[in-house]
Amino acid sequence: xxxxxxxxxxxxxxxxxxxxxxxxxxxxxxxxxxxxxxxxxxxxxxxxxxxxxxxxxxxxxxxxxxxxxxxxxxxxxxxxxxxxxxxxxxxxxxxxxxxxxxxxxxxxxxxxxxxxxxxxxxxxxxxxxxxxxxxxxxxxxxxxxxxxxxxxxxxxxxxxxxxxxxxxxxxxxxxxxxxxxxxxxxxxxxxxxxxxxxxxxxxxxxxxxxxxxxxxxxxxxxxxxxxxxxxxxxxxxxxxxxxxxxxxxxxxxxxxxx
Numbered sequence: 408x409x410x411x412x413x414x415x416x417x418x419x420x421x422x423x424x425x426x427x428x429x430x431x432x433x434x435x436x437x438x439x440x441x442x443x444x445x446x447x448x449x450x451x452x453x454x455x456x457x458x459x460x461x462x463x464x465x466x467x468x469x470x471x472x473x474x475x476x477x478x479x480x481x482x483x484x485x486x487x488x489x490x491x492x493x494x495x496x497x498x499x500x501x502x503x504x505x506x507x508x509x510x511x512x513x514x515x516x517x518x519x520x521x522x523x524x525x526x527x528x529x530x531x532x533x534x535x536x537x538x539x540x541x542x543x544x545x546x547x548x549x550x551x552x553x554x555x556x557x558x559x560x561x562x563x564x565x566x567x568x569x570x571x572x573x574x575x576x577x578x579x580x581x582x583x584x585x586x587x588x589x590x591x592x593x594x595x596x597x598x599x600x601x602x603x604x605x606x607x608x609x610x611x612x613x614x615x616x617x618x619x620x621x622x623x624x625x626x627x628x629x630x631x632x633x634x635x636x637x638x639x640x641x642x643x644x645x646x647x648x649x650x651x652x653x654x655x656x657x658x659x660x661x662x663x664x665x
Contacts, residue, residue, distance in 0.1 A: 436481060437479060437646065437649055439518050440483055440485045440513060440516065441462065441483060441485060442487075442488070442512050442520065443462075443484065443486075444490065444510045444520065444521045445490070446495050446496045446523040447492075448496040448497065455487065457557065458484070458487055460555060460556040460557060461555045461569055462482055464556050465482045465566070468566075468570040468625060469637070471637070474635040474636040476636075476638060476642050477642075478642040480645060482518065485517075488510060490509075499524075500532060503545065504544070507519070507521070507545055507547060511546070514543075515546065515653045518547070518573065518576060519546065519548070520549075520550065521547060521550075522552045530550065530554050530560070530568045531568045533548045533549075533573065533574075533576045534576065536577065536578050536651070537578075539652060540652075548569065548572045548575075549572075554567075555569070563630065564631065565631035574625055574626050574637075577645045577648060577653075579645065580593060580626070581603065583599075583600045583601070583604075583627065583628075586599070586601045586614070587601050587613070587615065587616065592626070594641050594643075594644055597624060597638055597640065598614070598620060598621055599616050600627070604629045606629070607633035624638070625637055626641070
């Protein structure tokens with residue numbers, strides 16, 4: 408992936424590790440067209456009234472309203488679909504190809520957010536931008552409806568599951584990627600951590616490199632009450648990934664070519 412990214416960006420970075428670049432987020436604002444696909448089983452599922460709360464949480468998180476930097480990414484809600492399908496609701500990942508084939512809209516720049524019910528150990532799932540060329544029909548993010556702001560899922564009901572998974576959709580890795588070993592998450596201003604954070608510890612330091620673990624970062628596994636920030640390096644990576652893989656003016660869309 409890193410070699411492909413370098414070639415798409417004209418090898419401007421040289422290495423696969425993206426250094427923090429405070430200029431990148433300020434270059435321009437990324438406006439992401441957003442489609443929300445609500446999948447339900449009778450009365451179970453996301454109420455329409457929760458959609459605006461989730462979109463607001465996304466824009467606040469990526470806008471630096473909780474803490475951290477303003478990534479200069481904004482989400483524009485374009486539409487909401489409703490699907491009554493008990494099978495898809497109970498097992499969206501097991502039926503991923505079918506439901507996305509029916510519901511997905513737009514090209515690489517369009518975020519399709521599917522909201523159903525996942526298992527106890529999985530709150531969400533996302534594709535990465537560099538997967539789009541191989542499987543454009545599977546592009547998108549799936550989250551558990553109970554994780555939206557005000558949802559019934561304790562410790563994960565501020566809408567940050569969507570923030571986290573959409574971070575992957577925009578090209579971010581977990582902060583604990585590769586543990587203490589280089590290149591970590593390929594962002595220099597997120598200190599490495601040996602393992603994911605559980606709960607909301609006051610402090611955690613699992614690697615010999617300088618800096619405590621980034622327990623407040625949206626790309627860790629902390630409880631929602633603990634999460635509050637993206638870094639300048641993560642914002643820079645998002646903009647570089649967008650330019651390479653999702654910018655409609657640059658990205659090649661095999662789905663549109665058919």
